[in-house]
Amino acid sequence: MAVNTPLTATSGRIAETPSQTINRREVVKFTFNGNQYTAYEGDTIASALAAAGVDVFSRSFKYHRPRGLMCATGNCPNCLVQIGDEPNVRACVTPVESQMKVEPQNVFPSLGADLMSMTQMIGRFLPAGFYYKTFIHPRQMWPVYERMLRTAAGLGKVDEESHPGYFDKIYKHADVTIVGGGPAGLKAAQTAAKIGARVLLLEEQPALGGHLRQSTELINGQPAYEYAAALAAEVSQLANVDVMTNTGAFGRYDHNWLGASSGNRLVKVRTGALVVATGAYEIPPLFENNDLPGVMLGSAVSRLIHLWGVRPGKYAVVVSANRRGLQTALDMVKAGVHVSALAEMRAEPDADLIDQLRAHNVEIFTGWTVAEAQGSSHINGVTLRNLTTGATRNFYCDLLVLSTAFLPANGLIYQAGGRFTWSDTLNEFVPAALPDDVFAAGEVSATHTLAEIEREGELAGLQAALAAGLGSEQDRQRADTLAVEVEQHREARQAWSAYGLIQADAKKDFVCFCEDVTRKDVRSTLEEGYDSMELLKRYSTVSMGPCQGKMCNMTAMHVCAHYTGKGIAETGTTTSRPPVTPLSFGALGGRIMEPVRHTPMHEWHVAHGAKVMNAGLWKRPLHYGHPTQEVHAVREHVGLIDVSTLGKLHLHGKDVPALLERMYTNRWQKLNVGQVRYGVMVNEEGIITDDGVTARLSDDFYYMTTTSEGAAAVYEYIEWWLQSGWNFDVHVLNATDLRAAMNLAGPQSCQVLQKITQGVDLSNEAFPYMGAREGTIAGVPALFMRIGFTGELSYEVHVPSGYGLRVWEALIEAGAEFGISPFGVEAQRVLRLEKGHVIVGQDTDGLTNPFEANMDWVVKLDKDNFLGKPSLMMANKAGAQKLLVGFEMPDGTLPEEANQIVRPGSGPIGLEIIGRITSVRRSPTLNKVIGLCWLPTSMSAPGTTFTVRVKGELKTGKVVPLPFYDADGAKLRL
């Protein structure tokens, strides 16, 4: 679309007043729907567009009906727009910025001529539940339906490539947190602060003052907005009050933990006491075409006039059910709007304001309401109806203003476990029971007059400070006195809310604007039997859109109560869940933090061409370019691998053997100083959870290693047994980060080690297989363990972390003459597979016991007591149904890990899964494909063949005995 001359921001403006927040000397340009517009600094996107005469902001979700500004407060779905790559931005509360590119949402192909609006012509074919019923048959068609519906569904576009900036979290702590900076919240803050509480005041709007910001009603001779500004300034200056504006609390969680959204910051608050002074949402009544552009709430009109100096229309009709509606009508008149008629739903409206309105030639209809709006893309007329006689009158208008009902913004109170009851006299919910540390004040408790709002605010501030443990006996007495006064005034309250009409012949009277649910949809939902509010919500989708019930919940309850014949109290409401106010996923996600763990030798690996892989949080070398050559180096000469990621525990105390006896399945009482033993840990269910070696280094000092992944869990598990009643003299230290570890493996490893080791006799006799010795290497104190995951002569060397790199480099240098090669995880996997060693968590899973993993030898069922003993006794008695076995692929096919082992059977492709491959590699040493797999015990004998499904093809594998390499362990033992 061509970019025209900017549409001016001035055309729809009224004269400057002190309540306005716009700066008419600063003009910014932006685009909406491809057209260029101007705005004043201080405008929101919506106020600027409204001033320029834009009346259609979006298309509705289901029928694509044109929608205009309705609440101008950030509560309704009508002005959601896309800004760049950010969808669902509320235009009415988002400040306009220079060069902003604003696009309407849910329009096809354009905002003005929307083809999808055809759906409203066939509206009678799209009742509640239409999609459920229509697109479920035939079942096979669902993928087609789904693709089609996905195109039509959803709001806005998400750019998956976009990087929407920096998000982070803010943590706050307070004695008293007050949500809502209107008169109730300000009074509460002032009162709590005076008692000495650390007060946090959260306000969703850009300034404190609440509804008074857009009110010119006189308070002690002063306009309300001035009064509110003065009170706000006074509170903000208090040293112990922390004010956050543009910050919407979206959830109250256990123990007074609050979540709030402040731009791209997520605010997390822990507070002693909470005051909910969130006010009330003004909501529209039910009538035909109640969604037409030009139909606005009274609070929206007040905000347009008093905050942004926008004249909301030229010819208006007002429907009112409270004093604020009359005040709004008066404000409109003063702003140059021609108000031809005012329908007042109360029988006895406030005489002072009625007289003033009459003086401005506004025709007053007491006991009347609105029945219908007329127009296609904008309202051009309204039908008023007498509530008693049913008589009607028609008026021309381009603006219909509705001030008829309030819904308490009580989501946070519900989330805190508070309860509300329905008041038939007030037509609103009122608080019935609140938790001890949560208080409500102001319009959220259905109190709408300023003196009462402020009294409740003061009481809540007092009570909250007292609940937070502050205040004196005098404060407590004051609170008691005030509580009595508040209660008396509450009993004398007048209703500020009235219902809209239930008109059986109405067709487009919308209950829910987000999801386009009409009264008729609610009725048919009820007729189909979904007759509770929670079921009604789920089936009709009423209240499930972006506004989350703010605009529709009350109306839905009213309609439900009407058709079921139950009262509102019995009908009840739906559960309130966070977020009560919109927030972005970015804010929830916060700063992108991916902690990583590097071993002391990490930089060396990177500098030597390592391809780095993730192993939990660790970064490990997968290989240094040629994993096969690394395997050959270990088998033929010598290799060095960084195993610093192993879990390492220091176990001190005289009862370590007794502890090990219980933690492991095998025996530990006779492990001598200088010996290492392999152990398997199982949980109480007998399932393998970890494995590793433990060395006895002195009478009462043992050194345990665990798998890299299991380090923390094993430590915590041992600690749990030690702290929960095992009366052992053992102290455990998690030394994983204290020591670097490396494994020097290969037939020439001893020769390499010899060159730089002192204090250890490395001869086979003095330091045999499964021995542990302490000495020095390259001048560094070290622990040596002669163990071998790779199947070759090998030494695991553990040194203080700070010396890890030094020792590594010394070994590499010493090994140069023998052709030493660093090797990574890939070569290690191949080497251990050739030996048939199991990797816990890869070859075993959450159901594997040691018998099934062919580790009978490591389980000593005749031990007195160890973890999992009864489970393993039972498993042993039952016998293994499946076994982990070694296999080869005679035809050389290389399956993938997790490929399924199958046999003919039932199922869609005529195959039954009977096992799977857990490890498989082409062995460079043996030059054939070898692996480990799960098979039924009946098929586990060596020589048995089985069928494995490799990329859809059926291949044959053959069970062979383990290990594949060096069966008698001669290479290890020498």
Added chain:
Amino acid sequence: MILLTCPNCGARNVSEFRYGGETNKRPDVNTATPHDWAEYLYMRRNPNGMIREWWYHRAGCGSWFIAERHTKTHDIIATYLWSPEAAK
């Protein structure tokens, strides 16, 4: 986010802790029947009310301790380290 009072460190956000499950009594492994053992492994009271449960101060002192918590209200009436008396 509930607040838990570690017996060593004081009140902290629950994100510092690891949950350890309901307390239960381990049967004698040599005399337990399969039924006893299954009860110990798999059966939990899971009450709507007060529960005694294990917590581990993972991001703190490393203590395993017992909390008495109401599962519906999250009121925590006591936290303490294990002792032979507490186990009864």
